[in-house]
Amino acid sequence: MNTITNSFYKFSILLFVAIFAMACSSSSGGSDNPLVAQEEPETPPADIVDTAIAAGNFTTLVAAVQAAGLEEALRGPGPFTVFAPTDDAFAAIPADVLDDLVTNPNKAALQDILKYHVFDGEVLAADALGLAGQQVIMLNGDLLGLEEVDGDLVLNSAGSAPATVTVTDIIATNGVIHVIDAVLSPADGKGNIVDKLVNLGEFTTLIAAVQAAGLDGALAGPGPFTLFAPTDTAFGAIPADVLNDLIADVPALTNILTYHVISGEIFAVDAVAASGGTVAMLNGGGLALDVVESALVLNAGGNSPATVTVTDYITTNGVIHVIDTVLDPNDAP
Numbered sequence: 001m002n003t004i005t006n007s008f009y010k011f012s013i014l015l016f017v018a019i020f021a022m023a024c025s026s027s028s029g030g031s032d033n034p035l036v037a038q039e040e041p042e043t044p045p046a047d048i049v050d051t052a053i054a055a056g057n058f059t060t061l062v063a064a065v066q067a068a069g070l071e072e073a074l075r076g077p078g079p080f081t082v083f084a085p086t087d088d089a090f091a092a093i094p095a096d097v098l099d100d101l102v103t104n105p106n107k108a109a110l111q112d113i114l115k116y117h118v119f120d121g122e123v124l125a126a127d128a129l130g131l132a133g134q135q136v137i138m139l140n141g142d143l144l145g146l147e148e149v150d151g152d153l154v155l156n157s158a159g160s161a162p163a164t165v166t167v168t169d170i171i172a173t174n175g176v177i178h179v180i181d182a183v184l185s186p187a188d189g190k191g192n193i194v195d196k197l198v199n200l201g202e203f204t205t206l207i208a209a210v211q212a213a214g215l216d217g218a219l220a221g222p223g224p225f226t227l228f229a230p231t232d233t234a235f236g237a238i239p240a241d242v243l244n245d246l247i248a249d250v251p252a253l254t255n256i257l258t259y260h261v262i263s264g265e266i267f268a269v270d271a272v273a274a275s276g277g278t279v280a281m282l283n284g285g286g287l288a289l290d291v292v293e294s295a296l297v298l299n300a301g302g303n304s305p306a307t308v309t310v311t312d313y314i315t316t317n318g319v320i321h322v323i324d325t326v327l328d329p330n331d332a333p
Helices: 003-028 048-055 059-067 087-091 095-103 108-115 125-130 193-200 204-212 232-236 240-248 250-258 268-273
Strands: 080-085 118-120 135-137 143-149 152-155 163-172 175-180 225-230 261-263 278-280 286-292 295-298 306-315 318-323
Touching: 048 059, 048 080, 048 163, 048 175, 059 080, 059 087, 059 095, 059 108, 080 163, 095 108, 108 306, 125 152, 125 163, 193 204, 193 225, 193 306, 193 318, 204 225, 204 232, 204 240, 204 250, 225 306, 240 250, 261 278, 268 295, 268 306
Parallel strands: 080 175, 225 318
Antiparallel strands: 080 118, 135 143, 143 152, 152 163, 163 175, 225 261, 278 286, 286 295, 295 306, 306 318
């Protein structure tokens, strides 16, 4: 090999090493060199509300959630499964009807509709298809029917407002969103007061007491009624022997249970407006209503005051408000 050739060979090797080193350095530093493949940074998942906002086709749904006061809940830990109607789905509702729902001071109907689109828990599309032919209980306590039709997941296929799932498994930090092409109607899965208590799952003692008193038929009747419903935890505060004796004493039990019922429909907004006053209960006694630190409290000055913890479960024959204590008729003002 002559001197010129040898020098050129050494120079070529040095040049290659230099270029390779520069390329490695540029790659590790995030070079903009178009010859170096650039990895797209992953967008970190957001909560359900922010995910819906970012999608851009749920503006009406997001506005309704905010108007109903449910935004904070849907940003909570969950997990939730949301069947999300698009803006086009909401556009099928007459504008005046939708406007009335969103602007009405009584948010019970709007909340009922929106909660009917939410399942408490995370259900991916594969699992939902596995439930085809069944009904699931939604956040408002009503039943939602799932069917597989020509490979699609259809909700309430036999109802007045069936909806088809068009996009599945949009993952959020606190659950999952499935896109649907229609706004669901809670009327397609709604039951009476007794049905709702059964569906909600935290009123087994109340249901047993109502049945023992022979009041289940009346509470499933036309009504309308307003029921202040103590949870199983509320009944759990009563000693077991006392509760057993009470259930065996039908007149006393009936007196207590009917002290939790109003003949007529009173939503939370009406009850709050009546703060400082009393309402007549089905047993003939009065019930004091007071707003204490933003919470509605029943018989605040009595021996067994109760706080309303969840409001406005709408049924076919009235409304249910959840309370944390069993009311005592002896506290009647």
